[in-house]
Amino acid sequence: GHLVALAALLRVAPVEVFETASFYAHFDILADAAPALPANTLRVCQGLPCAMAGGGALLARLQADPPADTRVVPAPCMGACHRAPACAIGHALVEHATPAAVAAAIAGDVPSPLPAPDLAVYRARGGYGAAPGLQAMLAALATSGLRGLGGAGFPVARKWQAVLAHPGPRHLVVNADEGEPGTFKDRHCLETDPHRVLEGMLLAAMAIGAEACWFYLRDEYPHIRHLLEAALAALDAAGLLPMPVHLRRGAGAYICGEETALLESLEGRRGYPRHKPPFPGQSGLFGRPTLIHNVETLWWLPEILGSPDGAARYAAAGRRGRSGQRFFSVSGRVREPGVK
Structure with a gap:
């Protein structure tokens, strides 16, 4: 068979x-x-x-x-x-x-596909212009207080430093397999401004000296896959991809939103979580040091790293003793459902 x-x-x-x-x-x-x-x-x-x-x-x-x-x-x-x-x-x-x-x-009556993201428009408003050095990026991230927005809330600057502590080659993995019931904020980020997420991905990848980027997208978002394919093709044609970017899709497994289960899936196996340690920053994808970021985490990087006062502005936007902002998925019996 x-x-x-x-x-x-x-x-x-x-x-x-x-x-x-x-x-x-x-x-x-x-x-x-x-x-x-x-x-x-x-x-x-x-x-x-x-x-x-x-x-x-x-x-x-x-x-x-x-x-x-x-x-x-x-x-x-x-x-x-x-x-x-x-x-x-x-x-x-x-x-x-x-x-x-x-x-x-x-019968074929489905919504028209979303328009392909316009690279020229994104660059005209300053996109893909930030190129600070590693130490400047780490300092800005520490000032911003940005934490991983996929659930664990680990400080991003420390996460990068943990990966950098191990010799390359290194990988960067984007976790776009949001499957928690009621969650659709990553979908919002990728539908509204995919280039912003991709710029954040490239900034993080260049910071850790990644050999390649791996974008793991849930299978339930095929329309976003088409957006990302168009955006990556435009970046490649413009010479803005300093390393290979591999777009991979899941196949309907909720557990693959867990970072080590996602790595198993990327390697072609069942998405069973791995025992820790070692942590992905030590031994991740294909046994190499791997930085794994949620979509929303990458969304905020261009704002924080794109201007001299970006980190301070992001930190000041927080409330009740917390730095920065984040998205909330609002649904159910409410007047205005959506991402807030």
């Missing part, structure tokens, strides 16, 4: 291919003699915000009367909590979903 052929191509045991393929929700494994699956797969979000908006009833209604040649399955949070309930037909996201909207999407 196909798994055996793939194992032969990769020169690994068939069981290794099977255990990886069976781990991810967006892969389907069929016996050779099994009937083919329907042409369409409709995933209906059952995350808490969608459940509050009637996602359970929508799932039951669609399963009771599925569209032609379509299988209907429940799915975890899709990052569309502010436009609940949500579902996806293939890779076409349907927001504020109803049976009629689903039928229209299957």
